[in-house]
Amino acid sequence: MTPRDVAGFLAELEQRLRGNAAHRAQVIAEIADHLDDLVSEARADGCDQAAAEARAVARFGSARRLARGLGRRSRARWATRIALALGALGICGGFVYVQLRAAAPVVGVYVSNDQRYAGAQPAATAPSAGTAAAALTGLSAVPETQRADLSGAQRAGVDSLASAVGVDAGSLLTRTLASRLGSDGKGSLSVFVHGGSECITAVVGNMTGGSCMPSFDAAHPVDVEISRAQDGSAAVYGLRPDAVTGVSIQLGDGSTVKPLLGPNYYYADLPSRSTAVLGLAVTFNDGTRTTIPWDRPGADPTR
Amino acid sequence: MLGGDPIRGHVDSMVLGALQSGPTHGYGLVLRLRELSQGAFDLKEGTLYPALHRLERAGKLESTRSRASGRERRVYSLTPLGEQALQEERVAWSAFSRGMRGVLGGSG
Numbered sequence: 215m216t217p218r219d220v221a222g223f224l225a226e227l228e229q230r231l232r233g234n235a236a237h238r239a240q241v242i243a244e245i246a247d248h249l250d251d252l253v254s255e256a257r258a259d260g261c262d263q264a265a266a267e268a269r270a271v272a273r274f275g276s277a278r279r280l281a282r283g284l285g286r287r288s289r290a291r292w293a294t295r296i297a298l299a300l301g302a303l304g305i306c307g308g309f310v311y312v313q314l315r316a317a318a319p320v321v322g323v324y325v326s327n328d329q330r331y332a333g334a335q336p337a338a339t340a341p342s343a344g345t346a347a348a349a350l351t352g353l354s355a356v357p358e359t360q361r362a363d364l365s366g367a368q369r370a371g372v373d374s375l376a377s378a379v380g381v382d383a384g385s386l387l388t389r390t391l392a393s394r395l396g397s398d399g400k401g402s403l404s405v406f407v408h409g410g411s412e413c414i415t416a417v418v419g420n421m422t423g424g425s426c427m428p429s430f431d432a433a434h435p436v437d438v439e440i441s442r443a444q445d446g447s448a449a450v451y452g453l454r455p456d457a458v459t460g461v462s463i464q465l466g467d468g469s470t471v472k473p474l475l476g477p478n479y480y481y482a483d484l485p486s487r488s489t490a491v492l493g494l495a496v497t498f499n500d501g502t503r504t505t506i507p508w509d510r511p512g513a514d515p516t517r
Numbered sequence: 518m519l520g521g522d523p524i525r526g527h528v529d530s531m532v533l534g535a536l537q538s539g540p541t542h543g544y545g546l547v548l549r550l551r552e553l554s555q556g557a558f559d560l561k562e563g564t565l566y567p568a569l570h571r572l573e574r575a576g577k578l579e580s581t582r583s584r585a586s587g588r589e590r591r592v593y594s595l596t597p598l599g600e601q602a603l604q605e606e607r608v609a610w611s612a613f614s615r616g617m618r619g620v621l622g623g624s625g
Contacts, residue, residue: 244543244591248562251544275563283567449607474604481604 218268220249223277230281241284245274448484450491460497464505466490528568530610531560533577533595533603540583540594543569569593577602 217223224246231238252270253263261269274280450463450473461480463471466489473482484491494506535541535549543565550560572578577599583592595603 240591245562245566247542247588247590248544252562273562274566275561280563280566283563284570481608 217277218271219264220246220253220267220271223249223271223274226277227281230278232281232285245280249274448487448489450482450484450494458496459499460495462495462497464492464495466492470495528560528564529572529577530603530606531558532565532568532572533599533606536578536593536595536599537603540592542590542592546593572599 217226224242227245228238228242231241233241249267249270252273253266256266256269257263450471461473461475463473463482465471465484471482471484473480495503496506497503531550532546535546535553538549541549543562546569547560547562547565550558569578569580573580573593575598577596578593579596580591580593582589584590
């Protein structure tokens with residue numbers, strides 16, 4: 215049982231921590247500083263010293279678990295954990311949300327919690343939870359710079375992902391193909407696998423990112439969010455298909471802002487929280503341009 | 518106030534987000550998260566420190582010993598990789614939340 219006093223907690227933590235002496239000393243010093251603050255806070259709330267220490271220690275949970283959480287893990291162990299988590303995700307289920315673009319390759323998987331993005335060929339084997347996990351981990355193994363047209367395997371990848379969460383990808387693909395394919399060929403297809411707090415996105419088509427929104431096309435070439443924070447800062451950002459090669463944000467004072475273009479998104483800080491945004495000018499990879507007026511302040515102007 | 522399961526899976530993003538306004542130490546981060554979430558999130562230290570060390574090992578945070586609150590403290594700040602990860606998480610979260618709104622039938 216974890217001690218309820220600060221000295222006892224730190225002693226047990228030090229005993230359980232792994233790593234060299236310098237690392238352990240650094241961690242103990244850091245935790246001790248934090249406990250000092252928590253004890254002072256509790257004392258200021260009227261607790262006596264013993265109650266204040268017990269309250270402070272309780273916020274850290276068990277020393278054993280904290281020591282384990284602070285341990286230095288090997289890369290191989292993390293890889294095993296990720297594979298197991300992905301397998302569990304497939305077994306636990308969720309739902310698949312499909313946008314479309316026919317006969318387009320799977321070009322990547324975005325695993326939000328790990329902030330990883332990469333493209334690769336998915337495993338073209340019989341669908342199963344294990345296969346989905348293998349496909350996803352395989353997808354994440356190839357560097358972003360080596361993405362290629364993988365149309366031969368794209369459907370197998372979608373099938374295996376969908377099957378892992380109990381959804382018939384074929385019917386979804388057919389339905390969305392009929393209803394959402396852009397006539398200009400600028401649409402995309404993404405498969406989103408949700409389970410618990412995880413959101414794994416397999417992206418098919420021109421996009422190198424994904425959105426849980428309807429397909430992108432000439433009328434809806436990018437998605438747009440404006441974030442206006444309480445500290446006075448503001449930003450405009452959104453997902454960007456490969457077909458969109460340029461974005462220019464038109465401000466209320468007549469100036470424009472060129473956002474940072476990431477592999478699957480664009481992002482720009484605004485001068486201030488009160489800066490008005492009039493719209494966006496979007497350039498496609500075929501040289502055509504379109505201007506999207508901002509007619510719904512606070513919402514996506516392209517919807 | 519939320520703690521535990523509702524915020525599990527978002528801890529790294531919350532830490533990165535809380536550090537965008539400037540470096541601070543672990544205790545400062547807990548207070549900052551409480552303030553930024555208007556009291557909705559109470560991130561326990563037993564969850565925070567593993568996240569801080571994990572993010573530092575991943576190169577998304579860096580820490581230095583700095584004088585804060587009258588004494589030497591280990592202070593964390595975002596690295597360029599951390600700032601990039603935060604931007605990507607903003608985009609992913611935006612997409613996820615819109616998708617959930619659509620599925621749950623909320624306005625939006």
